[in-house]
Amino acid sequence: MELKTEEIPKLTGDRNLRRIAEKVLEDRRLSEEEALYLFESGELTFTGLLAEYLCRKKNGRNAYFIVNRQINPTNVCVYRCSFCAFGVGRKDPRAYELDLEQILRKVEDTYRAGGREVHIVGGVPPHWDYSMYIGIVREIKRRFPDMCIKAWTAVEINHMAKISGKSYREVLEDLKEAGLSAIPGGGAEIFSERVRRIIAPSKASAE
Ligand code: SF4
Structure with missing residues (x-):
């Protein structure tokens, strides 16, 4: 049975949540307090219904995606995170490193493929x-100006700050000036100090 939009607020017994839902259906922006209330309510399905309503309203039944290519210039790594099957020492027979031209060829292939x-x-x-x-x-930016470059995780940014003696802000500013659009996520294990100590003790802590 399909749920009618106007019935969404009635799905909760919480008056505050009902008011929030009505506001969403009236196309009014939530305040910070309301957004926090929604988040802290733990009502994941209810929040999902509201999000789905807004998404359908904006995008209909269309889904959008970008064609993105992952490029890993090297698997040589100073760290030894216990969960990682990728990073190896420089002398390991599995170690590889792409030079700039090889990286650019991969970017070019990506560009040609759209x-x-x-x-x-x-x-x-x-x-x-x-x-x-x-x-x-x-x-990459010089050769492909309209390519969005998402590069270097926070672990790499931390390493760059160490080897350059610059602050995180300065490193990010340098990267941005060079053409960086965004940095990827990843490395979330450092947000729990307990987990970081177990699986990636030499990585920077979230502090
Ligand atoms: S930092 Fe850790 S997870 Fe990343 S490549 Fe190196 S060993 Fe693997």
């Missing part, structure tokens, strides 16, 4: 200097 976003993350190689990270971003 892709307009590259997602670049690697290991954290001990021998790369700061200019390598910046240079990869700059060169």
Whole structure:
């Protein structure tokens, strides 16, 4: 049985949630307090219904996606996170490293196939200097100005700050100036200090 939109507020016995739902259906913006209340209510299905209503209203039954390519320039990594099957030491027979031209060829293939976003993350190689990270971003942007570059996780940003002696802000500003659009997520294990100590003790803490 299909649920009628106007019935959504009646699905909750909580008066505050009902008011919030009515506001959503009236196309009014929620206040910060209301958004927090919704979040803290733990009513995931109810929140999902409201989100679904807004999404359908905006997008109909269309789904949108981008063509994105993941490029991993190297698997050489100074860290040894216990869950990771990717990072290896420099002398490991599985170690590989792409040079700038190889990276650019992958970006070009992506571009020709209609892709307009590259997602670049690697290991954290001990021998790369700061200019390598910046240079990869700059060169991709120079050759493909309309390519969205999402590159380097917070772990790599932390490493760049260490090797350059710059602050996180300065590193991000340098990357942005070179053409970076966004950084990927990942590394969420550091948000729990207990978990980080167990599986990735040498990674930066969330502090
Ligand atoms: S930092 Fe990343 S690549 Fe390196 S070992 Fe940890 S998860 Fe693997």
